[in-house]
Amino acid sequence: MNRPLSIVTGASRGIGAAIALELSKIGMKIALLDSDKINGLKTYGEIIDSGGEAIFVECDISKVEDHKRIIQEAMHWGGDIRFLINGAGISSPVRDDLLKIQPDAFDSVMGVNLRGTFFLTQAVSIQMINSSSRENRAIVTISSVNTDQATVDRGEYCISKTGLSMMTKLFALRLAAHNIGVFEIRPGIIRTPMTEKVASKYDKRIAEGLVPVSRWGYPADVAKAVKVLVAEDTSFLTGTVINVDGGLSIPTL
Ligand code: NAP
Helix, strand or coil, X not given: CCCCEEEEECCCCHHHHHHHHHHHHCCCEEEEEECCHHHHHHHHHHHHHCCCCEEEEECCCCCHHHHHHHHHHHHHHHCCEEEEEECCCCCCCCCCCHHHCCHHHHHHHHHHHHHHHHHHHHHHHHHHHHXXXXXXXXXXXXXXXXXXXXXXXXXXXXXXXXXXXXXXXHHHHHHHHHCEXXXXXXXXXXXXXXXXXXXXXXXXXXXXXXXXXCCCECHHHHHHHHHHHHCCCCHHHCCCEEEECCCCCCCCC
């Protein structure tokens, strides 16, 4: 069977791993891109055990000079890239006052979340445009409710995610003529290793009514939204933003 190739960044654990498993279930072969090899090989094993096809490519997406190697490795194994799912991201190294953010912290968050994601998307877009395939292709970026909602002790994270929102619009316009759909998914509060340290705080706030649906989101909630965008040709929906947040971002009075 010739399965379409999907590249998923941040695929070792959390939201990225759930997306990789979901897309494998619908018949895609997955290039798992991540800096965490131990968990990455676990996700790889889960896909293989369930009859899927995968490759693990160890990488740091903030190292733009390595993108060519990453893409070549994925394409050498899996052929033309049909889907890119930008899941890799880091939180602020320290939750602190906006007035105390250090340039190093700012640069490292931007380097992964925005700069790395932008240049990987650029490189994959060029591959997609140059491909002779005219089957449906899509790029999905996992941003955050923080594109819009400000968390003042994670300023650099919020700024990076807002940048991804504009990145999505720009690539949607640039790639529209090539029939490549470009989408943004904004998760709310999702139970993953990233939110482990603040889990008890959010348990309390969710119990107090912060999230209209009254629960944490799970990686599978985000993965289902990605599936909706890539399972069929949705290129006419390009530029669409999907909130996966249990109603958290609905303005209330
Ligand atoms: P996670 O559990 O921390 O998983 C992120 C994965 O990305 C990890 O395996 C991590 O590997 C990898 N990664 C980080 N930096 C990388 C880099 N430079 N190159 C390659 N891989 C890298 O996070 P998550 O909660 O699943 O979040 C996934 C995405 O959703 C992120 O973009 C995040 O901002 C976004 N998001 C999450 C939430 C939430 O509540 N969890 C809400 C909104 C948006 P290492 O362990 O080696 O760093």
